[in-house]
Amino acid sequence: SQTIHQWPATLVQPVGSPLSLECTVEGTSNPNLYWYRQAAGRGLQLLFYSVGIGQISSEVPQNLSASRPQDRQFILSSKKLLLSDSGFYLCAWTRLAGDEQFFGPGTRLTVL
Amino acid sequence: AQSVTQPDIHITVSEGASLELRCNYSYGATPYLFWYVQSPGQGLQLLLKYFSGDTLVQGIKGFEAEFKRSQSSFNLRKPSVHWSDAAEYFCAVGGLNSGGYQKVTFGTGTKLQVIP
Numbered sequence: 001s002q003t004i005h006q007w008p009a010t011l012v013q014p015v016g017s018p019l020s021l022e023c024t025v026e027g028t029s030n031p032n033l034y035w036y037r038q039a040a041g042r043g044l045q046l047l048f049y050s051v052g053i054g055q056i057s058s059e060v061p062q063n064l065s066a067s068r069p070q071d072r073q074f075i076l077s078s079k080k081l082l083l084s085d086s087g088f089y090l091c092a093w094t095r096l097a098g099d100e101q102f103f104g105p106g107t108r109l110t111v112l
Numbered sequence: 113a114q115s116v117t118q119p120d121i122h123i124t125v126s127e128g129a130s131l132e133l134r135c136n137y138s139y140g141a142t143p144y145l146f147w148y149v150q151s152p153g154q155g156l157q158l159l160l161k162y163f164s165g166d167t168l169v170q171g172i173k174g175f176e177a178e179f180k181r182s183q184s185s186f187n188l189r190k191p192s193v194h195w196s197d198a199a200e201y202f203c204a205v206g207g208l209n210s211g212g213y214q215k216v217t218f219g220t221g222t223k224l225q226v227i228p
Contacts, residue, residue, distance in 0.1 A: 032214065043202065043220040044156075090155055094214060100146060101216060103155035 002027035006091050006104035013111055019064075019078040021107050023091030026072065031093035033074040034101065035066055038088040050074060086111045114139045116205050118219035125193050126227050133188040133222050135177075135203030144206035145186040146216070147177055149199045156202060162186065173197070198226045 003026045013019060025031050032051050036044040046059045048066035056066050063082050067075045074091060088108050092101040115138045125131055137143055144163050148156040160171025167179040177188045186203060200223045206216040 034216075036218075044218040046216070049215075092156075099214070100158045100161050101156075103148075103157070105155045106153070108153070 002093075002102065004091060004093060004102055004104040006089075006107050008107060009105065010108045011110070013081050013109065015083055015111055016080045019076070019081050019085070019109070021076040021089055021091075021109070023074040023076075023104055024072055025074075025093050028072070028093070028095060030071060031095060033068065034092040034094075035074065035076050036090040036092065038090060038106075044090065048076070081111045083111050085109065114143070114205050114207060114215070114217045116203050116217050116219035118201075118203055118222050120222045121220070122223045122225065124225040124227060127195050128192050131188075131190045131193045131197070131224070133201050133203075133224070135186045135188065135219060136184050137186060137203070137205040138184065139205050139207060141207065144214070144216075145177075145179060146204040146206065147171065147175070147186070147188045148202045148204065148218075149173075150202065150221075151199050159188070159201075193224075193226055195226045195228065198224055200224070 005024050034049045035047040038044050048058055050056050050068045053068055064078050088106050090106045091104040094101050117136045119134055146161045147159040149159050150156045159175045160169045160177055162169045162179045169177050175190050177186055179186050200221045202221045203219040204216050206214050
């Protein structure tokens with residue numbers, strides 16, 4: 001069966017510090033991968049998606065970047081965090097275009 | 113551009129009562145439609161999905177949803193709510209973009225409170 005992992009589960013970082021959130025998928029190959037940010041009362045905002053290794057598309061301009069160094073690994077990064085980067089970050093994958101998304105447990109990021 | 117509207121931010125129902133959560137979408141073609149549920153501090157879990165065919169879709173946990181093209185709606189229903197259904201519910205619309213991947217747009221969610 002397929003599973004998706006995210007870590008860390010929670011993170012508190014000062015403004016201006018770097019960020020690295022990791023997402024890995026097990027039990028499948030060549031998944032489509034997604035990073036979302038969820039802010040209270042604002043639903044899910046798609047940040048990045050990837051259809052293959054090294055292939056990253058950004059949905060919104062921002063302080064964050066993403067990378068996919070391996071087929072089932074998706075990393076969300078920042079060189080300098082802003083207060084507005086606080087939120088709940090969710091990673092998701094799909095097998096096929098149009099199929100349901102499977103979500104990870106999320107990372108709660110607080111920037112102070 | 114595709115969009116999803118969930119007009120109810122918060123709904124309170126009594127345990128055992130029926131439930132309907134509203135969802136309206138905007139999409140240029142036949143959409144892929146989803147309902148997800150999220151418990152506090154957790155990821156999202158798929159309740160049901162509509163791609164084509166029968167417009168009344170059955171999902172997990174006794175939920176169902178009906179696709180009404182003429183109203184651009186995909187409302188979620190449950191005949192009798194249980195206390196464990198208290199959570200946040202997200203409607204989503206999906207479709208292929210020019211890059212061939214599935215772009216999914218989520219609504220802002222409806223928080224369901226269940227009272228005894």
